[in-house]
Amino acid sequence: MGFLKTFFSRLFGSSAGVRELPSGSVTVDQSGSIVTSTVSSTFPSVILRQVGQDVVTLFREARAAQIPMNQVSLQFGSLLITARELRGGAVIFLFPQTAVPQNLNEPRNESRNESRL
Amino acid sequence: MDHSYKILILDDDNDWLSLCRDLLANTLPSKPEILTANTARRALTILESGNIRLLICDLKMPRIDGLQMLAIVRKRFPELRTIALSGLEAEEYRSRAYALGVDLFWLKGEMQRNPRLFNECLESLLGRDTTAGFRGIQSKSLMDIIQMECLSRSSTVLRITHGPLTAKLWIQEGDLIDAEAEGARGEFAFQRLLAWKTGTFENLPPEPDRNRTIFKPINALLLESAQTLDENAPSAEPEQMESSSHRKTIWKLSQLTREGADFIVAVPTDGKMEPEGLGTQSISSLTHWTLRASEAAARLGEKLEAGPLLYFSGQNVERQVLLMTQSDRVFLIGWPNDASGNLVEKSRKLVASWDS
Numbered sequence: 001m002g003f004l005k006t007f008f009s010r011l012f013g014s015s016a017g018v019r020e021l022p023s024g025s026v027t028v029d030q031s032g033s034i035v036t037s038t039v040s041s042t043f044p045s046v047i048l049r050q051v052g053q054d055v056v057t058l059f060r061e062a063r064a065a066q067i068p069m070n071q072v073s074l075q076f077g078s079l080l081i082t083a084r085e086l087r088g089g090a091v092i093f094l095f096p097q098t099a100v101p102q103n104l105n106e107p108r109n110e111s112r113n114e115s116r117l
Numbered sequence: 118m119d120h121s122y123k124i125l126i127l128d129d130d131n132d133w134l135s136l137c138r139d140l141l142a143n144t145l146p147s148k149p150e151i152l153t154a155n156t157a158r159r160a161l162t163i164l165e166s167g168n169i170r171l172l173i174c175d176l177k178m179p180r181i182d183g184l185q186m187l188a189i190v191r192k193r194f195p196e197l198r199t200i201a202l203s204g205l206e207a208e209e210y211r212s213r214a215y216a217l218g219v220d221l222f223w224l225k226g227e228m229q230r231n232p233r234l235f236n237e238c239l240e241s242l243l244g245r246d247t248t249a250g251f252r253g254i255q256s257k258s259l260m261d262i263i264q265m266e267c268l269s270r271s272s273t274v275l276r277i278t279h280g281p282l283t284a285k286l287w288i289q290e291g292d293l294i295d296a297e298a299e300g301a302r303g304e305f306a307f308q309r310l311l312a313w314k315t316g317t318f319e320n321l322p323p324e325p326d327r328n329r330t331i332f333k334p335i336n337a338l339l340l341e342s343a344q345t346l347d348e349n350a351p352s353a354e355p356e357q358m359e360s361s362s363h364r365k366t367i368w369k370l371s372q373l374t375r376e377g378a379d380f381i382v383a384v385p386t387d388g389k390m391e392p393e394g395l396g397t398q399s400i401s402s403l404t405h406w407t408l409r410a411s412e413a414a415a416r417l418g419e420k421l422e423a424g425p426l427l428y429f430s431g432q433n434v435e436r437q438v439l440l441m442t443q444s445d446r447v448f449l450i451g452w453p454n455d456a457s458g459n460l461v462e463k464s465r466k467l468v469a470s471w472d473s
Contacts (some may be wrong), residue, residue: 057409061405063472065406073431076417076426077215105263
């Protein structure tokens with residue numbers, strides 16, 4: 001499958017698409033290398049490795065600056081990265097952010113009020 | 118002289134491009150010139166060569182996708198207005214597009230179903246108003262705005278916003294009767310407010326029943342405030358400079374205590390000015406870490422195409438720290454773990470009032 005994908009993408013050029021934001025969790029060792037990951041395999045592993053290395057470096061440098069941390073969160077416009085330090089590395093959670101709540105099945109207060117009226 | 122605007126549409130689907138071109142050229146009242154491009158590379162060439170007012174960009178494209186294109190455009194053409202027009206209905210894409218600073222996100226299906234609404238939004242983005250009158254006040258100081266309201270003997274409530282800080286001025290038939298800013302009220306609040314250098318304002322309906330706390334005429338108040346500002350301004354006299362700097366430090370410390378923060382460190386990103394810190398002895402090591410963390414966050418944001426960094430937080434058993442960027446400085450604020458309230462909002466207030 002991998003061979004066919006490479007072959008056809010070379011032949012016809014890359015297909016139209018938007019790169020998805022990573023969603024899931026990644027466990028990294030103390031050098032920042034990925035140990036386990038639940039992020040989709042379509043997401044470039046180079047970038048995931050970069051995330052792991054940066055997070056591990058952040059924890060290490062915070063300790064050197066006398067503000068040791070056991071958890072860090074980076075809130076971007078459309079992605080939240082939360083990382084927890086482990087004994088031999090870190091676990092990183094990646095949550096894409098949206099403007100509307102994910103669970104749309106839950107009844108909202110407004111609609112309950114309307115039905116009362 | 119030709120005053121028509123130019124709109125550039127970028128989409129990899131040539132049929133869609135010609136449909137859009139026909140639709141917009143025939144229906145928009147301002148009759149803009151419509152240009153099209155089917156690759157991001159071609160679009161960038163057009164943007165560099167022509168005076169384009171608005172870019173309508175598809176998201177799903179080969180090689181350089183729409184989000185990458187919008188990120189490039191935001192850096193290279195900050196004045197350009199942008200619309201993301203996409204068939205991708207997932208909410209994630211809307212959030213990502215707005216995080217990249219687009220003016221409008223619209224679905225292709227929605228555009229076809231309701232072209233009139235789309236055209237109205239587009240027309241408003243182009244800045245073509247058909248109604249007569251003047252709009253917008255630029256480069257006017259707060260003093261000018263207040264004087265204008267008072268001279269016209271109007272009754273209104275002016276809400277002034279400076280970053281996360283909000284203040285209100287109650288004006289009744291041309292008299293300033295009350296002010297609220299940064300937790301203060303009356304004349305002191307008015308003086309605090311006049312120290313704000315930038316912001317936005319809006320007129321709210323008048324509140325005639327508001328209790329009066331300011332009894333001085335507006336001109337006397339403005340004169341007094343101008344004198345206070347002059348006294349606080351940096352002066353060539355070393356003694357006055359020292360006194361002004363001392364007053365600023367006292368003000369910053371009182372803000373820090375009022376919000377309940379442990380420490381704050383302000384680090385200039387250009388490295389030209391010295392970092393400032395209150396409530397901590399380890400300014401040097403915190404400065405180093407703040408800069409490193411802010412660089413790492415910026416790099417990750419760019420690589421992941423996740424939009425700008427809103428804030429960075431970290432915590433241990435003793436305290437939490439929040440890192441946020443404001444114009445040319447990065448701030449690191451330390452909070453005790455039992456601090457109550459929304460720490461992000463409280464940190465934003467501290468950062469916004471740092472220079473006021």
